[in-house]
Amino acid sequence: MSSNSSITKADPAILLQQLRAVVDSPEEFAADRQEIVRLARKATVMLEDPFEMFQRLAYSALPLVTVRVAQDHKIFQTLVENKDGPTSAAVLAEKTGINPTVLDSLLEYMTTQHMIEESSPQNYVPTKLSNILLAPLFVDGVVHFHDNCLPAFNALNYSLSNPTDPRTAFEVGQNSPTDFYTWLETHPVQGAAFHRFMEAQFASLPTWLDVVPFGTEYAQLTDPETPVFVDVGGGNGQQCVALQKKYPTLIGKVILQDRPAVLEKAITGQEVERMSYDYLTPQPIKGARAYYFRQIFHNNNDAVCLQILQAHIPSLSPSSVILIDDKVLPDEKPEGGAVEYTAGLSLAMLVMFKALERRESQWRKLLGDAGLEIKAIRRFTDFGDSIIVAGLK
Structure with a gap:
């Protein structure tokens, strides 16, 4: 046999x-x-x-909802901090301030999701997941997805059924007259959680600087007045700081561009020039070696991305490149966890911005339509995070 x-x-x-x-x-x-x-x-x-x-x-939203409740009412924290053994439901009711009858239903559901474990009737202990969900990264992530994204996901069907409504699903779900980033400015708890989450989740991953030898490729034969690196829509300037840390002897101007309210919170020093700029308007810095965009394009649809590119093309010199730090998804769809993550992320871009995570063929068409040529695509994570190097044809 x-x-x-x-x-x-x-x-x-x-x-x-x-x-x-x-x-x-x-x-x-x-x-x-x-x-x-x-x-x-x-x-x-x-x-x-x-x-x-x-x-x-039917109950697929409940894991996220109950985690938000457990974090906010310190259910996980109470269980983890009790080093003497299981914690009774009565103690949890006292510590959390949640009605005991309601708490009983919450705890019962949380055990089915392995967030906590009932070691004996009405006595609970933390699990591996309880501890993970207390990490600052995941506390902030839960606030972001529960408070910011969940109403937007709920409005997706309305948005798709009403294609002439110019609002994003986020704006519909939140009943907001403003876009996501403007909305965050008036919601400090959610805004702070979002920015911390975005920064922390990438902190331990490789970055574009691991696959781009910037010093030898773009910073040769420069002088102090050469615009070497323009971080377009660069937020607090984290990438400017990272570039200068990796290349401390870099010669030339490093410029951070964003809205005035954002620049006020920049972490860059005096050696980085701060410039108020809207990337839909003509780029004022001419002939820079590199115009860098980090997670800008996945927040915008193709029409807006073409506007951004066309606002920059007149400023490019033959030695200039546009560096796009974004996900490049494969045209072939392999099985595995990475696909679930990137597919979910693409839907998040849809509900928050009416945008998407793009596949390689979509990037090539977008940049080709703008009159640019992709010179290289360098991937640096298993989730499609890549640097696209583009320039004049």
């Missing part, structure tokens, strides 16, 4: 034994983690009966 024919029928007992082993010792399965997760999720869908499947969809 061949090895293939010896495993023609699955053995539920062996499968259950293996699944228990995964639960007890997940670290032993790290090498195959992504494939196991993918198959386990698919197996869940295949095994669910129709009502179970519908329930999962």
Whole structure:
């Protein structure tokens, strides 16, 4: 009998034994983690009966909602800080101020999501997930997705059903007369959480500076008056600081451009020139070696992106490049967790900005339509984060 024919029928007992082993010792399965997760999720869908499947969809917002409640009312914090053992529901009710009857339903649901564990009736202990959700990165992330994005996701169907409504789904869901970034200026809690989350999630990842030898490619034969690096819509100037840290002897002007209210919060020193600028208007800095855009284009649809590019093309010299720091998704769609993440992110761009994460072919068409040539695409993470190097044809 061949090895293939010896495993023609699955053995539920062996499968259950293996699944228990995964639960007890997940670290032993790290090498195959992504494939196991993918198959386990698919197996869940295949095994669910129709009502179970519908329930999962119907209550799909509750994990995010209950995590927001648990963080804000210090359920996780109370459990983690109790080093003496389980925490009773009565103590949690006292610490959180939540009505005990309501709290009982919350805790019961949270146990089904493995956020907490009921060690004995009405006594609870934290889980691995409880601790993870107390990390500042994830506290800020939950605030952002719950407070900022969830109303926008809820308005997606309205937005798609009313294509002539110029508002984004975010503006509809939040009943906001302004765009997301303007809205954040009057919502300091949500704004601070968003900016911290965006900064922290990329802090441990590679960056464009890991794949672009900027000093040798763009900073040769410069003098103090040469505009070397223009960070267009650069926010607080984090990338200017990173560039100067990596190339401390860089000669030439480093310029940060953004709205005045944003520039006031910049972290750059005196060596970085700050310039108020709207990137839809003609670029005033002529002949810079590099015009850098970080996560600008994925916030805008193709028509606006063409406006941005056309506002800059007249300022390009033959030695100038446009550096676009954004995701470049593959045209082929491989299976795995990265696809779920980037697909979800693309929908987030849709509801927040009526934009999208672009595939390589879409980038090539967009830049080609603008009259530019892609000279290189350099990827630096497994999630499609890339630097696109573009210049005049």
